[in-house]
Amino acid sequence: MTLHETFTRNEAGLAAVLPLLKQRFGDRMQTGTSIREQHGHTTTWLANQIPDAVVFATSTADVAETVTLCAEHRVPVIPFGTGTSLEGQVNAPAGGISLDLSLMSRVLKVHAEDLDAVVQPGVTRKQLNEHLRDQGLFFPIDPGADASLGGMAATRASGTNAVRYGTMKDNVLALEAVLADGTVIRTGSRAKKSSAGYDLTRLLVGSEGTLGVITELTLRLHGIPEAMASARVSFDRVEDACQTVILAVQVGLPMARMELLDALTVQAVNAYSKLDLPETPVLLLEFHGTEAGVKEQAEMFGEIARDCGGRDFTWTGRAEERSRLWQARHDAYWATTALRPGARGLSTDVCVPISRLADCVGEATAKAAAEGLLAPVVGHVGDGNFHMLLLVDDTVPGERAQAEAFVGWLNDLALSMEGTCTGEHGIGQGKRKYLRREIGPALGPMAAIKAALDPQNILNPGKILPPEG
Amino acid sequence: MTLHETFTRNEAGLAAVLPLLKQRFGDRMQTGTSIREQHGHTTTWLANQIPDAVVFATSTADVAETVTLCAEHRVPVIPFGTGTSLEGQVNAPAGGISLDLSLMSRVLKVHAEDLDAVVQPGVTRKQLNEHLRDQGLFFPIDPGADASLGGMAATRASGTNAVRYGTMKDNVLALEAVLADGTVIRTGSRAKKSSAGYDLTRLLVGSEGTLGVITELTLRLHGIPEAMASARVSFDRVEDACQTVILAVQVGLPMARMELLDALTVQAVNAYSKLDLPETPVLLLEFHGTEAGVKEQAEMFGEIARDCGGRDFTWTGRAEERSRLWQARHDAYWATTALRPGARGLSTDVCVPISRLADCVGEATAKAAAEGLLAPVVGHVGDGNFHMLLLVDDTVPGERAQAEAFVGWLNDLALSMEGTCTGEHGIGQGKRKYLRREIGPALGPMAAIKAALDPQNILNPGKILPPEG
Numbered sequence: 001m002t003l004h005e006t007f008t009r010n011e012a013g014l015a016a017v018l019p020l021l022k023q024r025f026g027d028r029m030q031t032g033t034s035i036r037e038q039h040g041h042t043t044t045w046l047a048n049q050i051p052d053a054v055v056f057a058t059s060t061a062d063v064a065e066t067v068t069l070c071a072e073h074r075v076p077v078i079p080f081g082t083g084t085s086l087e088g089q090v091n092a093p094a095g096g097i098s099l100d101l102s103l104m105s106r107v108l109k110v111h112a113e114d115l116d117a118v119v120q121p122g123v124t125r126k127q128l129n130e131h132l133r134d135q136g137l138f139f140p141i142d143p144g145a146d147a148s149l150g151g152m153a154a155t156r157a158s159g160t161n162a163v164r165y166g167t168m169k170d171n172v173l174a175l176e177a178v179l180a181d182g183t184v185i186r187t188g189s190r191a192k193k194s195s196a197g198y199d200l201t202r203l204l205v206g207s208e209g210t211l212g213v214i215t216e217l218t219l220r221l222h223g224i225p226e227a228m229a230s231a232r233v234s235f236d237r238v239e240d241a242c243q244t245v246i247l248a249v250q251v252g253l254p255m256a257r258m259e260l261l262d263a264l265t266v267q268a269v270n271a272y273s274k275l276d277l278p279e280t281p282v283l284l285l286e287f288h289g290t291e292a293g294v295k296e297q298a299e300m301f302g303e304i305a306r307d308c309g310g311r312d313f314t315w316t317g318r319a320e321e322r323s324r325l326w327q328a329r330h331d332a333y334w335a336t337t338a339l340r341p342g343a344r345g346l347s348t349d350v351c352v353p354i355s356r357l358a359d360c361v362g363e364a365t366a367k368a369a370a371e372g373l374l375a376p377v378v379g380h381v382g383d384g385n386f387h388m389l390l391l392v393d394d395t396v397p398g399e400r401a402q403a404e405a406f407v408g409w410l411n412d413l414a415l416s417m418e419g420t421c422t423g424e425h426g427i428g429q430g431k432r433k434y435l436r437r438e439i440g441p442a443l444g445p446m447a448a449i450k451a452a453l454d455p456q457n458i459l460n461p462g463k464i465l466p467p468e469g
Numbered sequence: 470m471t472l473h474e475t476f477t478r479n480e481a482g483l484a485a486v487l488p489l490l491k492q493r494f495g496d497r498m499q500t501g502t503s504i505r506e507q508h509g510h511t512t513t514w515l516a517n518q519i520p521d522a523v524v525f526a527t528s529t530a531d532v533a534e535t536v537t538l539c540a541e542h543r544v545p546v547i548p549f550g551t552g553t554s555l556e557g558q559v560n561a562p563a564g565g566i567s568l569d570l571s572l573m574s575r576v577l578k579v580h581a582e583d584l585d586a587v588v589q590p591g592v593t594r595k596q597l598n599e600h601l602r603d604q605g606l607f608f609p610i611d612p613g614a615d616a617s618l619g620g621m622a623a624t625r626a627s628g629t630n631a632v633r634y635g636t637m638k639d640n641v642l643a644l645e646a647v648l649a650d651g652t653v654i655r656t657g658s659r660a661k662k663s664s665a666g667y668d669l670t671r672l673l674v675g676s677e678g679t680l681g682v683i684t685e686l687t688l689r690l691h692g693i694p695e696a697m698a699s700a701r702v703s704f705d706r707v708e709d710a711c712q713t714v715i716l717a718v719q720v721g722l723p724m725a726r727m728e729l730l731d732a733l734t735v736q737a738v739n740a741y742s743k744l745d746l747p748e749t750p751v752l753l754l755e756f757h758g759t760e761a762g763v764k765e766q767a768e769m770f771g772e773i774a775r776d777c778g779g780r781d782f783t784w785t786g787r788a789e790e791r792s793r794l795w796q797a798r799h800d801a802y803w804a805t806t807a808l809r810p811g812a813r814g815l816s817t818d819v820c821v822p823i824s825r826l827a828d829c830v831g832e833a834t835a836k837a838a839a840e841g842l843l844a845p846v847v848g849h850v851g852d853g854n855f856h857m858l859l860l861v862d863d864t865v866p867g868e869r870a871q872a873e874a875f876v877g878w879l880n881d882l883a884l885s886m887e888g889t890c891t892g893e894h895g896i897g898q899g900k901r902k903y904l905r906r907e908i909g910p911a912l913g914p915m916a917a918i919k920a921a922l923d924p925q926n927i928l929n930p931g932k933i934l935p936p937e938g
Contacts, residue, residue: 113823116822167662169671170639183910185911185913186911187908191821191889192822192823192851193636193893195891195892197912202671202672206668223720226721249584292761296762351660353580353659353660354583354661383661383662384583384661385661385662420657421665422665423662435666439656439665440655441654445669445922449921452918453914464666
């Protein structure tokens with residue numbers, strides 16, 4: 001099997017398909033430079049690679065027609081939601097058509113009794129939650145950005161409360177998708193569970209647009225909890241924070257969020273937000289349940305934390321105080337990037353078994369310090385997933401290469417600890433070489449599936465699967 | 470693409486491969502009639518189709534060698550765990566080799582801090598839970614039978630507490646598997662979440678041995694809850710029981726089990742187990758949590774049930790009384806089959822959105838009664854999944870055909886309610902024709918994946934994918 005890894009542009013195909021798309025879509029097909037740049041803008045350290053045109057779909061039929069035309073002319077199709085992915089997923093290395101789904105933004109149906117909703121792929125998570133609020137329901141996945149739900153499914157998004165509610169993999173019941181030949185399929189029903197054949201839903205979730213274009217999602221909803229509480233506790237050492245989390249998970253405390261900030265991040269937040277937190281690692285927690293339940297959870301957590309050396313444990317159930325407790329986390333990204341004006345952040349995404357998290361964070365921060373790299377850490381500690389934000393100044397010779405070497409070293413460290421190079425950001429372009437190291441022979445079936453479902457390699461080429469050799 | 474749907478036996482291939490397997494495996498390769506019959510015994514109404522030989526693997530290398538030899542000679546390989554599947558998954562319609570994995574029965578590693586375990590595929594769920602007990606951990610999936618964990622993954626097993634803990638799809642972190650060409654792959658790591666490429670774990674879970682042979686599993690474990698409580702409540706109507714469950718789910722009560730028995734099942738259990746339950750629909754509940762938490766859950770559930778017309782609500786946290794409350798459920802299978810001595814049970818498995826469950830059960834029981842079919846119902850009501858056990862006497866002319874027509878009607882009814890023909894038993898042989906009706910165009914990518922990963926169709930042929938045409 002071949003991955004068709006060639007970034008030669010198909011100029012003849014492009015020349016043929018562009019007028020056909022213009023004829024079909026009129027103003028909803030755009031070739032202006034700024035709009036194309038926006039659709040090939042990676043938001044990260046990866047170079048932008050812009051598409052030849054952007055088609056704004058308003059229906060599944062639009063998507064099917066675009067894909068069919070592009071298939072006939074062997075032209076790449078790159079699905080686009082809000083463009084907030086972090087690993088170059090919207091780049092167009094061989095040119096082609098960016099298929100923008102943001103106009104497909106209707107919540108089609110909410111089934112409150114069944115705790116599910118059917119939405120178009122351009123609906124964003126905040127839009128859905130706004131729509132649901134009156135019904136006492138919410139959709140829990142929160143990757144930070146107000147991303148589109150189609151994009152979140154395509155990249156298997158996760159975020160701060162995955163420890164309680166799972167990731168997109170766990171919260172998508174069924175999908176409608178357009179395959180590489182223009183066929184429209186449905187991968188499941190509204191039933192809460194199914195054993196009806198291969199799990200195409202989970203195959204498409206996380207496939208980053210390389211196997212199909214998601215045109216509709218049936219999502220699992222959750223009741224807004226009766227009560228929420230937030231807590232904060234400081235530790236002298238990352239190890240003690242991790243041990244607290246391990247014990248709390250083992251006794252079955254159903255924490256909704258558990259976020260770790262390292263000492264450097266706390267220093268940054270203190271400076272940025274005028275706080276006076278102890279400049280040591282800190283854990284931020286959120287509990288969901290009944291009034292009595294969250295009180296019990298918070299108090300039990302506090303006991304465990306104190307036994308593990310936690311200091312200044314504080315918790316509250318009051319809404320206004322909850323956001324104050326969590327302010328350090330909300331401000332972390334801007335506070336840490338402000339540590340080094342002019343630098344750009346390069347985010348790592350390793351995820352390891354939680355018993356190895358303290359070792360992994362410890363080794364990584366020690367190495368970064370030894371190398372003179374400024375690299376604050378925030379972690380979804382309940383999942384064993386953490387991000388180091390390497391603050392890199394591209395104008396300093398060699399620094400970019402040093403940072404990339406560090407990322408490779410950290411990814412290998414995570415693999416040696418039975419972890420993964422990516423907990424939630426995906427492979428995209430940036431991590432393709434690490435995927436080979438991580439899964440080895442399993443690349444075979446992945447490439448075989450890609451070749452079977454997209455034999456011309458027109459769906460988001462150059463993503464996930466590494467080039468051969 | 471072709472499904473290679475042909476049940477012509479490859480006599481030349483079989484003649485060539487049998488002596489090679491004998492040479493390689495000696496006494497661990499068996500061709501005696503009784504052992505072959507046991508490995509092609511479906512335990513259900515489906516006809517048995519026995520393999521030509523049984524190979525007892527003791528290692529991944531054994532599995533890889535068997536598959537490689539069979540691939541060279543184009544001979545089918547049918548993976549076998551405990552043989553407790555219900556849809557003919559272990560049948561050998563074209564003959565071939567039953568690959569028995571029951572001797573691969575070691576718990577390789579328990580990582581208590583990470584809440585995971587690495588096991589061989591022949592480990593049964595009871596064996597694993599016995600092994601874990603001292604560490605305060607358990608593996609929650611309980612399909613009834615003491616099935617092998619490899620088989621449970623292959624068939625995406627579920628059962629009574631899926632409503633709280635999910636199905637096998639949610640509790641397998643990673644797999645090792647042997648592909649159709651003998652390649653050994655690993656589909657993931659011990660990290661709790663990953664975005665590293667296509668989700669091969671979820672693709673193999675539920676693939677019923679048609680895409681690979683599972684040789685090792687990394688499973689997610691859970692802490693044994695501090696406290697458990699059980700409850701029982703009777704209703705005049707199935708609708709009221711369903712409404713209770715809908716409201717309890719909406720307010721976020723984390724019930725661990727919610728089982729429904731219909732009036733006919735309760736009558737059967739009263740007769741069989743000398744109980745005196747009101748002969749109306751009954752709900753049985755289980756709650757997991759802290760001492761205070763389960764008390765709160767049980768009491769809240771009781772209030773909701775009473776508001777919905779529930780009667781005789783009773784709950785207990787005491788272990789000895791808990792099993793008494795649940796006795797009706799434990800005895801349900803034997804009690805209902807005893808309703809008609811000499812009859813065989815044909816189990817349905819539809820799953821619908823919970824808002825449609827009362828309608829679905831109501832229409833099904835009304836039709837069964839009108840047709841004179843004896844068909845008691847037990848339901849995993851929190852998931853919208855229920856089983857009717859059609860008690861069929863094969864010696865009565867036309868009755869078997871009548872029952873099969875009823876099953877087809879019920880499957881179509883579930884589809885019309887946005888449900889599925891199978892919540893947990895899988896497709897196997899028995900439901901292949903319904904899979905086509907259920908997923909339509911999505912059969913295309915399923916068949917393409919099968920053809921890509923098993924081009925000779927040697928892995929459990931004749932399962933899941935319907936014949937062409």
